Amino acid sequence: MDLSQLKQVSTCEWRHEPQGAMRVPVVLxxxxxxxxxxxxxxxxxxxxxxxxxxxxxxxYTMPDAHWGYGFPIGGVAAFDPEEGGVVSAGGVGFDIxxxxxxxxxxxxxxxxxxxxxxxxxxxxxAIPAGVGSKGAITLDSTEMDHMLLSGARWAVExxxxxxxxxxxxxxxxxxxxxxxxxxxxxxxxxxxxxMGTLGSGNHYLEVQEVSTVFDNTTAATFGLAxxxxxxxxxxxxxxxxxxxxxxxLREMALAAPAEGIHLPDLELAYAPIRSALGxxxxxxxxxxxxxxxxxxQIITHLVRGVFAHFFPGVELTTLxxxxxxxxxxxxxxxxxxxxxLFVHRKGATRAFGAGHPDLPExxxxxxxPVFIGGSMGTMSAIxxxxxxxxxxxxxxxxxxAGRQLSRHQALKHWRGRKVVDELRKRGIIIKSPSMRGVxxxxxxxxxxxxxxxxAAHEAGLSRKVAGLQPLxxxxx
Amino acid sequence: xxxxxxxxxxxxxxxxxxKPRAELFAHGADIGVRGLGPTRxxxxxxxxxALMMAVTEPSRVAPQTAVEIQCExxxxxxxxxxxxxxxxxEMSVRRLLFGRFAVVIDGERLIGQAWGExxxxxxxxxxxxxxxxxxxxxxxxxxxxGTWVAQCVVDV
Numbered sequence: 001m002d003l004s005q006l007k008q009v010s011t012c013e014w015r016h017e018p019q020g021a022m023r024v025p026v027v028l029x030x031x032x033x034x035x036x037x038x039x040x041x042x043x044x045x046x047x048x049x050x051x052x053x054x055x056x057x058x059x060y061t062m063p064d065a066h067w068g069y070g071f072p073i074g075g076v077a078a079f080d081p082e083e084g085g086v087v088s089a090g091g092v093g094f095d096i097x098x099x100x101x102x103x104x105x106x107x108x109x110x111x112x113x114x115x116x117x118x119x120x121x122x123x124x125x126a127i128p129a130g131v132g133s134k135g136a137i138t139l140d141s142t143e144m145d146h147m148l149l150s151g152a153r154w155a156v157e158x159x160x161x162x163x164x165x166x167x168x169x170x171x172x173x174x175x176x177x178x179x180x181x182x183x184x185x186x187x188x189x190x191x192x193x194x195m196g197t198l199g200s201g202n203h204y205l206e207v208q209e210v211s212t213v214f215d216n217t218t219a220a221t222f223g224l225a226x227x228x229x230x231x232x233x234x235x236x237x238x239x240x241x242x243x244x245x246x247x248x249l250r251e252m253a254l255a256a257p258a259e260g261i262h263l264p265d266l267e268l269a270y271a272p273i274r275s276a277l278g279x280x281x282x283x284x285x286x287x288x289x290x291x292x293x294x295x296x297q298i299i300t301h302l303v304r305g306v307f308a309h310f311f312p313g314v315e316l317t318t319l320x321x322x323x324x325x326x327x328x329x330x331x332x333x334x335x336x337x338x339x340x341l342f343v344h345r346k347g348a349t350r351a352f353g354a355g356h357p358d359l360p361e362x363x364x365x366x367x368x369p370v371f372i373g374g375s376m377g378t379m380s381a382i383x384x385x386x387x388x389x390x391x392x393x394x395x396x397x398x399x400x401a402g403r404q405l406s407r408h409q410a411l412k413h414w415r416g417r418k419v420v421d422e423l424r425k426r427g428i429i430i431k432s433p434s435m436r437g438v439x440x441x442x443x444x445x446x447x448x449x450x451x452x453x454x455a456a457h458e459a460g461l462s463r464k465v466a467g468l469q470p471l472x473x474x475x476x
Numbered sequence: 477x478x479x480x481x482x483x484x485x486x487x488x489x490x491x492x493x494x495k496p497r498a499e500l501f502a503h504g505a506d507i508g509v510r511g512l513g514p515t516r517x518x519x520x521x522x523x524x525x526a527l528m529m530a531v532t533e534p535s536r537v538a539p540q541t542a543v544e545i546q547c548e549x550x551x552x553x554x555x556x557x558x559x560x561x562x563x564x565x566e567m568s569v570r571r572l573l574f575g576r577f578a579v580v581i582d583g584e585r586l587i588g589q590a591w592g593e594x595x596x597x598x599x600x601x602x603x604x605x606x607x608x609x610x611x612x613x614x615x616x617x618x619x620x621x622g623t624w625v626a627q628c629v630v631d632v
């Protein structure tokens with residue numbers, strides 16, 4: 001990205017002033033290196049977002065931002081329904097409520113290394129992953145409705161986990177306002193056999209070692225200590241979310257001309273929040289969030305089954321479960337006024353700071369855990385929401401390393417088998433049904449996750465708590 | 477003698493036949509799929525093939541099962557998106573991969589067939605699962621040489 005078109009506000013904050021149809025400025029977070037290496041199309045896309053009706057304050061990108069569809073990945077924007085604000089299916093993405101859940105094990109690294117290989121094999125067998133995989137559960141229409149309304153709470157009621165898990169999930173595991181009736185038959189059929197599946201692409205299940213602690217006090221509250229083993233599950237709402245995205249992206253694009261909506265780019269298709277279509281999308285999207293929460297809950301249950309075999313008596317507890325593809329209705333202070341806004345976070349994590357009323361009691365004094373996924377061979381991070389005043393980017397932070405090479409380019413650089421062998425030499429076991437998939441997801445295809453985390457910390461989006469090194473990675 | 481001039485001195489125009497082909501193009505975290513051909517229908521068939529190339533090597537997919545697909549849309553671009561999304565849907569619910577396609581387009585209506593087989597993970601080693609065809613870089617158009625191009629970005 002050409003830095004000359006931006007104004008540097010601080011080390012990791014850059015501003016693009018409104019021009020043309022833009023209603024608000026754009027704020028980009030990231031170091032000079034990250035921003036200069038960012039694709040120009042990120043700025044083009046977020047400029048378009050800044051031109052949407054009812055947008056409030058500014059349109060933001062996170063340090064891991066990259067070119068997406070509609071919104072850039074790593075984009076954040078909030079809209080006021082009382083000012084004609086809109087909701088965009090492309091602003092949430094196809095993988096509704098894709099997110100990360102991290103489990104604490106209490107196991108120390110040397111204990112795990114004794115059985116690392118066989119544990120990896122067992123996890124790979126137990127967790128359905130990749131194209132063509134299916135879950136052990138088949139949902140009929142009634143159960144589907146229950147799941148879409150109650151999310152992880154439904155899963156716990158069906159025996160997949162503990163009530164304590166729900167206290168450590170955003171929205172207490174159940175997104176309110178879901179409208180199962182707004183979810184198409186096609187979306188339901190795609191999900192029927194997909195509960196408890198990981199998916200493919202950048203989704204993974206990792207067994208990780210806490211390799212670095214940056215903030216001892218917060219780490220202790222989170223139950224993290226150097227040498228401890230944690231498990232991170234990264235996946236979303238599977239076929240149901242994908243189909244909701246498909247259905248509404250089309251409907252919003254086709255409805256635009258009749259509604260007098262001129263789209264600078266079709267991919268920005270949106271509907272006013274206060275419209276039948278907007279409300280229907282929000283209802284379906286919230287049902288999609290519940291599907292993702294239920295999905296990660298079931299996978300948690302499957303992981304517990306495997307660990308119980310290897311480590312009898314060890315309890316896996318949920319640290320937290322955060323989503324990074326959502327549109328959520330939240331209160332925020334904007335220029336001294338408290339406003340009810342619809343915050344789109346696409347490839348961005350909610351990062352409420354200490355004292356936020358929507359946080360579970362456990363995190364009231366610290367702020368919420370924020371999970372930044374690495375890339376098989378690189379560090380993941382646990383951060384904590386920063387209670388800055390005013391909030392940055394509607395209390396949002398980054399979600400991962402962010403791609404720097406396309407899948408196409410990655411295939412030209414790496415061979416899957418070689419990636420697996422090289423990682424094994426470093427003590428990381430990769431299990432995947434597809435070597436091509438591994439090559440497309442090679443660590444080198446992603447930005448330096450440490451640089452992204454440092455930039456988020458420096459910008460005040462969230463604070464570093466601990467770094468995690470992968471030991472086992474199950475890829476779809 | 478110029479290359480387009482015959483020995484008798486007459487001028488002829490040599491037209492190279494347009495070969496159908498499928499290709500992928502780079503797009504950030506996702507994948508662009510593009511079909512090219514002498515007609516709109518062949519470009520759509522090739523776009524279907526490109527979609528499969530994002531997942532596996534289509535020649536490894538045996539045409540054991542046929543699935544019929546019908547779509548209707550107000551313009552070519554949305555019709556392409558619908559066609560690709562219909563394939564993604566069928567792959568998802570039937571757990572199939574496809575290797576061969578036939579498309580007939582009549583105005584705003586498409587009737588297509590896709591031939592394939594259930595996913596065999598050891599033989600197909602599928603790389604990614606397509607989530608949906610997007611409106612990004614979506615276009616159906618003809619080039620100056622008459623080649624039809626049908627393309628869009630697919631979220632994977």
